[in-house]
Amino acid sequence: MLRRISTALYLRSWLLLLILLGPPLIWMTVIYLGSLFTLLINSFFHLDEFTGQVVRGFTLQNYFDLFAPANLDIFGRTAGMAAAVTLADTLIAFPLAYYMARFASQRVKSTLYLLVMIPLWSSYLVRVYAWRLILAKEGILSWLFEHLGLGFVLDGLLSLPAIGGPSLAISAIGMFLVFCYVWLPYMILPIQTALERVPRSLLEASADLGARPGYTFRRVILPLAFPGVVAGSIFTFSLTLGDFIIPASMGNSSYFIGQAVISIQGTSGNIPLAAAFTVGPIVIMIVYLLLAKRLGAFDAL
Amino acid sequence: MPNANPPAIRFVDVKRFFGDVHAVDGVSLDIQDGEFFTMLGPSGSGKTTCLRLIAGFERPNAGQILLHGQDVSNLPPYERDVNTVFQDYALFPHMTVGDNIAYGLMIRKVAAEERRQRVEAMLEMVRLPGIANRKPSQLSGGQRQRVALARALINQPRVLLLDEPLGALDLKLRQQMQIELKTIQKRVGITFIFVTHDQEEALTMSDRIAVFNQGKIEQIGTPAEVYEHPATAFVAGFVGVSNLIQGEAARKITGSEAVFSIRPEKIHLAEPETPVPANSFGADGRIREVIYLGINTRYVVELDGGGELMVIQQNLNATSMDVLAARGQRVRLVWDCSHIRALGSAEAGKN
Numbered sequence: 001m002l003r004r005i006s007t008a009l010y011l012r013s014w015l016l017l018l019i020l021l022g023p024p025l026i027w028m029t030v031i032y033l034g035s036l037f038t039l040l041i042n043s044f045f046h047l048d049e050f051t052g053q054v055v056r057g058f059t060l061q062n063y064f065d066l067f068a069p070a071n072l073d074i075f076g077r078t079a080g081m082a083a084a085v086t087l088a089d090t091l092i093a094f095p096l097a098y099y100m101a102r103f104a105s106q107r108v109k110s111t112l113y114l115l116v117m118i119p120l121w122s123s124y125l126v127r128v129y130a131w132r133l134i135l136a137k138e139g140i141l142s143w144l145f146e147h148l149g150l151g152f153v154l155d156g157l158l159s160l161p162a163i164g165g166p167s168l169a170i171s172a173i174g175m176f177l178v179f180c181y182v183w184l185p186y187m188i189l190p191i192q193t194a195l196e197r198v199p200r201s202l203l204e205a206s207a208d209l210g211a212r213p214g215y216t217f218r219r220v221i222l223p224l225a226f227p228g229v230v231a232g233s234i235f236t237f238s239l240t241l242g243d244f245i246i247p248a249s250m251g252n253s254s255y256f257i258g259q260a261v262i263s264i265q266g267t268s269g270n271i272p273l274a275a276a277f278t279v280g281p282i283v284i285m286i287v288y289l290l291l292a293k294r295l296g297a298f299d300a301l
Numbered sequence: 302m303p304n305a306n307p308p309a310i311r312f313v314d315v316k317r318f319f320g321d322v323h324a325v326d327g328v329s330l331d332i333q334d335g336e337f338f339t340m341l342g343p344s345g346s347g348k349t350t351c352l353r354l355i356a357g358f359e360r361p362n363a364g365q366i367l368l369h370g371q372d373v374s375n376l377p378p379y380e381r382d383v384n385t386v387f388q389d390y391a392l393f394p395h396m397t398v399g400d401n402i403a404y405g406l407m408i409r410k411v412a413a414e415e416r417r418q419r420v421e422a423m424l425e426m427v428r429l430p431g432i433a434n435r436k437p438s439q440l441s442g443g444q445r446q447r448v449a450l451a452r453a454l455i456n457q458p459r460v461l462l463l464d465e466p467l468g469a470l471d472l473k474l475r476q477q478m479q480i481e482l483k484t485i486q487k488r489v490g491i492t493f494i495f496v497t498h499d500q501e502e503a504l505t506m507s508d509r510i511a512v513f514n515q516g517k518i519e520q521i522g523t524p525a526e527v528y529e530h531p532a533t534a535f536v537a538g539f540v541g542v543s544n545l546i547q548g549e550a551a552r553k554i555t556g557s558e559a560v561f562s563i564r565p566e567k568i569h570l571a572e573p574e575t576p577v578p579a580n581s582f583g584a585d586g587r588i589r590e591v592i593y594l595g596i597n598t599r600y601v602v603e604l605d606g607g608g609e610l611m612v613i614q615q616n617l618n619a620t621s622m623d624v625l626a627a628r629g630q631r632v633r634l635v636w637d638c639s640h641i642r643a644l645g646s647a648e649a650g651k652n
Contacts, residue, residue, distance in 0.1 A: 201388075
């Protein structure tokens with residue numbers, strides 16, 4: 001009996017594929033794509049100003065509203081933060097990933113792997129609140145700055161317009177630090193994987209043909225690691241773009257996209273506008289992913 | 302002290318250790334300008350490490366490496382006038398074939414037009430014209446091998462290093478590339494240093510061969526010298542078929558217990574009781590195994606006095622039926638006294 005089933009499945013591999021992929025595919029289409037589709041539909045409805053009820057008729061008004069200066073500000077602020085975090089994480093992750101891939105012994109490498117992964121085992125909320133304590137006005141960082149006689153540096157930073165604030169825990173600088181910290185592992189691992197795939201003989205060949213280490217880095221290592229960088233940046237960029245907890249716990253009244261969505265659909269109950277707001281980052285990410293695909297980022301995942 | 306005509310490469314008692322492993326253990330050698338020099342040995346014998354020492358990928362723990370009289374022991378690879386053809390070819394996957402070959406010229410800031418011309422000329426020489434715009438992934442193994450060769454030769458190095466470059470090719474292609482490499486070397490006239498574990502390859506192409514074993518050189522000589530006059534039991538065993546007789550078995554044949562070697566093609570397979578001519582040795586035995594190889598046949602003969610000898614006979618008139626029927630038969634082996642090599646050490650190499 002079992003043998004006949006095995007044979008039948010072996011001869012008709014499409015059947016096996018259907019059995020294995022069917023349930024997850026149904027899940028994906030109904031739950032995931034379905035909700036995205038509902039979101040899209042909702043973004044074309046509008047709110048009746050008198051009754052507060054959702055009117056199910058087609059309008060592009062929500063999308064026009066997105067282009068109001070206040071909303072453009074929110075998009076700009078969020079995308080700017082996402083870009084800054086991505087850039088900083090790339091700069092921090094690359095040397096470490098390079099060390100792990102090229103120089104670390106097997107032992108050191110697995111220890112580093114563990115150290116990179118360990119933070120991911122603890123709750124993200126706990127880590128954010130831990131950082132709030134570190135960055136607070138009476139926190140260890142201010143204390144350190146004071147005792148090094150560098151208190152004026154911190155005060156100077158915090159007095160900067162737009163990115164400053166009353167303390168590091170309530171400022172764009174602090175938010176930036178925490179974003180960089182929480183998404184760093186997602187940048188290290190893809191870059192490390194990409195670098196690991198560069199055979200040593202390619203570097204030797206480059207040196208053999210007369211290239212100094214700097215030239216080899218620019219012409220061989222960087223181009224081959226680039227898909228890994230792009231893959232990592234997809235994580236850091238999209239995660240920052242969609243996050244609302246860090247801005248909510250560390251920000252001031254200047255909203256990020258995630259906060260705006262919550263406030264629009266919660267406080268003012270304007271589900272259609274909130275839906276339109278959500279389509280914004282989705283479009284940004286689709287454009288980003290298409291670009292990344294052209295750069296070969298998905299070959300390194 | 303640079304003299305009038307220093308050798309292309311000189312090793313002075315070079316040592317390279319990896320932890321406890323003595324990869325290269327006191328190697329001294331001279332390689333002349335324009336020579337096709339082969340480093341032959343089993344894996345782990347130190348031949349590839351020697352090549353990497355010349356290229357600069359490794360640095361010696363002790364000793365000196367001179368390149369045309371200049372001490373390069375502590376120079377990085379990019380300061381040395383040598384180029385390497387890697388075992389895995391090491392072509393840059395993100396560049397076209399043309400950019401791969403022009404890489405060395407780019408570094409030397411050769412003008413774009415001259416680069417293009419020289420790349421075309423190189424592709425012509427390795428008989429792959431018009432593929433400059435392809436990516437390495439679109440090429441076959443043999444084509445990649447030629448591109449790697451072109452990429453190294455375009456820099457006109459004074460020494461070219463080849464690290465088992467034919468290992469990944471199939472037999473036919475390998476034999477073709479052996480002849481081609483030799484032709485190219487004669488044409489460009491630069492020193493080729495070739496690393497291989499394939500003794501046939503070494504005998505086919507080389508001007509001289511160095512046989513490596515356990516980090517040391519066992520013998521340096523022309524292919525004929527190494528084959529006909531192996532200096533040690535290891536060389537006798539590694540180059541050609543291992544045919545060593547020693548101790549009591551040797552005494553019964555030659556009258557001395559010293560180990561000797563005899564090449565299998567020098568032995569005549571005769572009927573039992575055939576008289577042994579003057580200046581010849583004879584030994585009786587029984588054919589244990591027959592291996593029919595088309596152009597010739599290998600017989601493994603168990604000697605009555607102990608030991609075994611391989612005998613190779615050309616299939617002049619014999620058919621496969623004839624030779625296979627010989628299994629189990631008694632024979633007398635006869636060979637000329639001058640063909641045996643008395644050897645010092647009893648340690649035999651594996652083939």
